[in-house]
Amino acid sequence: MAKLKVEDLKRIKESVKGTVNLRDGAARVKVTVHMGTCGIAAGARTVMNTLLREIESRQVQDVILTSSGCAGLCSHEPMITVEVKETAPVKYVKLDADKTKRIFTEHIMGGNAIVEYAFSIGSERTR
């Protein structure tokens, strides 16, 4: 093991930042994969894995990925919700690996929602 210099501390910090960011909750984008029974049956796991591998290969540090239950629209699964900080959440429906990759490039990284895959914008009303 080579002895470290001060710059190396920063390098190590960068390389493990993703791990620690996830625990800090400091992220620019939060992507929720809806993984109810319906979602999983329709292929949500493929979507989840695609997203994980995209984050990994691009070494993205500021995107957190999480799962939640059925969004109530089982016929449109697999679904994801993309929330870019300070913008309204966008729900995408009927996804597959290729669509997911495009969403990752254009919306998650590029900041432009893909209208043709999008189902809705904003959240449900709750009270």
Place this chain on the structure above:
Amino acid sequence: MEKVYRTHLLLCAGTGCVASGALNVRDALCAEIKQRDLADEIYVTTTGCNGFCAAGPLLVAYPDGIFYQKLTPADVPAFVDEYLVKGRVAKKHLFEPKKGAAPIPKLSDIGFFGHQVLVALRNRGLIDPDKIDEYIARDGYLGTAKALTEMEPQQIIDEILASGLRGRGGAGFPTGLKWRFAAEATGSPKYILCNADEGDPGAFMDRSILESDPHAVIEGMIIGAKAIGAHQGYVYVRAEYPLAIERLERAIQQAQDYGLLGEDILGSGYDMNIDLYFGAGAFVCGEETALMQSIEGRRGMPRQRPPFPAHQGLWGRPSVLNNVETFANVAQIIHRGAIWFSSLGTPKSTGTKVFALTGNVKNIGLIEVPMGTPLRTIVYDIGGGIPKKKKLKAVQVGGPSGGCIPEHMIDTPVDFESIPATGAIMGSGGLVVMDSGTCMVDVAKFFLEFTADESCGKCTPCREGTYQMLEILTRICHGKGQFEDIGTLEQLSRMIGASSLCGLGQTAPNPVLTTIRYFRDEYEEHINDKRCRAKTCKALLRFWVDPEMCRKCGLCVPACPVDAIKWEKKEVAEILLDKCTRCTSCYQACPFDAIE
């Protein structure tokens, strides 16, 4: 390349949780996750003590920040199914604040965690203590880098002085001042020592820091070494802390591999090594001169000061000894600045303090609060109050050298000025909450038994004085107290406090003095009325049934293990005193408080 996961499960593997089965839970979790083919999505790791030991085995799930408690291997399949597969919060393991209220899942919303401010414990439950990279990712070793490459020893000392950091081992001596004395002392080599000989009954602050964040302590020692001009450090750690030792050894090895210990640290030209020395668990070895004698291979006994260790310490060389928690604050002060640190706490007691919260309180565990936090916040907001609808009687602060602060002084802030004003001491951080079922004479006796036992025997006031005081206290608890005993105890206390050689004897009378000061009526009851209101001193108990309160239910009969209760249906029960062993079973079993 770093692998990405959607969820991290950080399972507490502090000594408390390991004892309640955390490692079995981890194995079950890993097996279940593998079986469900989730191993690529879910990352399971272990951390040091999370602090909320009463709720263990426990884990925190990120990024959701959900706190899950009381897990067993049998719960794991359902937990994985609910939380990781279906993505729903696993309600069964959420922390429940009060009966009826909705469970609160978020860590920061739980009173126990919400009122705490973490500095010394900032990495607890957040990093894997066995992975130096995770420590570095949380700004680890940046303080060391700054101190070694950008600062002169004098600047380091000035920064620590400006921060107001005071020794967390109990005495509260300004750390910067200690360092300055050693830096100015002539003599070579110099030594920097870490006191991890945590001896107070029920206290585990230092163990927890070493277990959850060993690199923070190593960093503090490197910076201290540079400040005083030392190149060798020793950690004096209890052999009874196997997990802390294991993690510390691994951390030292990793730091050496990275060149953060050894020669030419970070290319700065500064050399520094750390070795461990295992103590056999003598309380007196927490005293600095005794500790140094023990490292030298001699019997651990204190010696007269001066000369102070800053001038003649280990092997007669200039030495500095700081507590684990003190060192854990140092790197952050250097990295973030004295102004940041002194903004926490009170003007004279800056920063935070770690306490081991225990006794008659709902949430037992390890906590860190800003100096100046009122005891009330600690007992009620963090501790969750007194269980079983009992009333708070006193809070014991400072362990065997400390004292009991009564209920009416519950708004006392915890800092180096307010606590000693009550007659207790800050101590290293033991905090025992006592309810109305605690006998204050018995408490004083308990702590004096400890100090009399741990007295090294070198000086007469401590060796003979604590023994005599214990004799008197034992006599009082056995109903043989004499009228003049309270006065004799006070007189002995003053003499032992004034004439003992080291801190052990000087502070040993504190538990007796504070209980006499605030609970004199209980001493008088024991001596004059032969009565113990807390029903603790068995020799004083004479149980009888109040015929007006007794509902003739007979519940006391099966509770008695020695058939000492005479009872017929629809009759008032009677306790046969010649058979009664005063075990209090009937007293506790009676639903109508008819047994007195």
